[in-house]
Amino acid sequence: VVPALSELLARFRAVRARTTALAAPLSAEDQVVQPMADASPIKWHLAHTTWFFEAIVLGRDGAAAFDAAFGFLFNSYYEAIGSRVARPDRGRLTRPSLEIVHRYREAIDRQIERALVEGALDAPALSRLELGLHHEQQHQELILTDAKVTLGMQPLRPAYRDDLAAASAPAAAPPAPGWCAYPGGLVEIGAIAKGFAFDNERPRHRVYVAPYQLAVLPIRNSDVLAFVADGGYGEPRLWLADGWAAAREHGWELPMYWARQDGGFVQYGLGGVRPVVADEPACHLSYYEVDAIARWLGARLPTEAEWELAAAVTGGADLGHFADTDRLHPAAAPAGGEGPVQLFGDVWEWTASSYGPYPGFRPLSGALAEYNGKFMSGQQVLRGGSCLTPRDHIRATYRNFFPPPARWQMTGARIARDA
Numbered sequence: 001v002v003p004a005l006s007e008l009l010a011r012f013r014a015v016r017a018r019t020t021a022l023a024a025p026l027s028a029e030d031q032v033v034q035p036m037a038d039a040s041p042i043k044w045h046l047a048h049t050t051w052f053f054e055a056i057v058l059g060r061d062g063a064a065a066f067d068a069a070f071g072f073l074f075n076s077y078y079e080a081i082g083s084r085v086a087r088p089d090r091g092r093l094t095r096p097s098l099e100i101v102h103r104y105r106e107a108i109d110r111q112i113e114r115a116l117v118e119g120a121l122d123a124p125a126l127s128r129l130e131l132g133l134h135h136e137q138q139h140q141e142l143i144l145t146d147a148k149v150t151l152g153m154q155p156l157r158p159a160y161r162d163d164l165a166a167a168s169a170p171a172a173a174p175p176a177p178g179w180c181a182y183p184g185g186l187v188e189i190g191a192i193a194k195g196f197a198f199d200n201e202r203p204r205h206r207v208y209v210a211p212y213q214l215a216v217l218p219i220r221n222s223d224v225l226a227f228v229a230d231g232g233y234g235e236p237r238l239w240l241a242d243g244w245a246a247a248r249e250h251g252w253e254l255p256m257y258w259a260r261q262d263g264g265f266v267q268y269g270l271g272g273v274r275p276v277v278a279d280e281p282a283c284h285l286s287y288y289e290v291d292a293i294a295r296w297l298g299a300r301l302p303t304e305a306e307w308e309l310a311a312a313v314t315g316g317a318d319l320g321h322f323a324d325t326d327r328l329h330p331a332a333a334p335a336g337g338e339g340p341v342q343l344f345g346d347v348w349e350w351t352a353s354s355y356g357p358y359p360g361f362r363p364l365s366g367a368l369a370e371y372n373g374k375f376m377s378g379q380q381v382l383r384g385g386s387c388l389t390p391r392d393h394i395r396a397t398y399r400n401f402f403p404p405p406a407r408w409q410m411t412g413a414r415i416a417r418d419a
């Protein structure tokens with residue numbers, strides 16, 4: 001089922017405008033740099049999301065394209081569409097200029113809007129357009145995380161924006177740490193057939209879940225501080241073998257963006273360098289780190305089914321902070337509420353589930369078969385969205401995925417235990 005044309009047009013304009021607005025605080029130089037292979041230059045994100053609408057929604061390339069070379073420059077990973085610039089080389093693209101990339105965005109925006117108004121898009125194209133909007137929202141989060149790496153790894157660690165709220169307001173009655181119990185059983189997870197969801201969220205299917213408990217709060221900075229103080233980063237018995245090797249190889253002694261300063265700890269955020277706040281959800285942790293912290297806490301990470309069951313029961317009542325809050329940093333839990341808080345928003349929560357196909361998984365057809373399915377090996381599932389995720393982008397069945405060592409995303413976790 002595809003939304004009405006007028007609604008799609010309004011959403012298209014709003015999503016595209018927000019992407020441009022996210023890049024606006026950055027200089028042209030900021031937008032060219034690729035600080036590491038996993039992160040892409042902001043200019044590349046602006047162009048790639050546009051290429052997605054041009055090549056995949058409109059099906060225009062070659063002679064019909066805005067620039068025939070852009071398919072090579074801004075295709076991310078679609079083998080079915082053609083060859084492309086190697087991912088680690090995206091930061092070499094001083095050409096096309098940022099100005100030309102903006103002209104590219106405007107030209108494709110006009111083409112999409114004209115096609116919508118003239119009714120030139122058939123139902124499959126409209127479905128691809130809706131996917132393109134969700135795709136662009138994914139890149140909006142990446143623009144923020146990649147800008148954070150670009151700025152946060154510089155010697156002066158400049159802020160992305162100086163006007164971001166300095167600290168979260170303390171909750172009137174902060175929820176106490178504790179556990180929520182769930183009976184489990186033979187239950188269903190995954191997205192129903194109706195409405196938008198990515199292909200990797202379907203089909204809805206039955207799983208057996210043993211009785212379990214889920215922490216009321218995500219792992220907080222206070223937990224990490226205690227883990228650090230107890231020598232957790234140097235205790236191999238807490239770590240998976242791959243995690244221990246990664247921690248040694250990369251010299252991990254603190255979460256990414258943390259530093260020791262004046263006998264305490266500071267943390268770089270998009271608002272600049274600030275003291276670590278104990279009550280805030282812990283962030284920029286790899287799967288290996290949260291796994292070790294969970295073990296140190298005498299617990300484990302939840303499976304994605306355990307996480308989704310809890311989220312389905314709360315019905316989204318316990319929402320945390322999203323990009324819409326415009327704080328762009330995790331915040332302490334809001335007051336009160338039954339059940340786990342901040343399941344949605346603040347930090348993506350690593351789960352114990354490896355990223356694989358649900359039983360009966362069917363990828364989208366054509367080039368879009370490559371959207372999610374081909375990444376189903378060697379990654380872990382994350383749930384719930386973050387403080388950089390648009391509120392209307394996330395849902396209980398949403399499955400994000402990253403390799404276990406990844407730290408530059410807004411990643412934390414919540415612990416679980418058997419009942």
Ligand SMILES: [Fe+2]
Nearest residue numbers: 048076135139
């Ligand atoms: Fe993409």
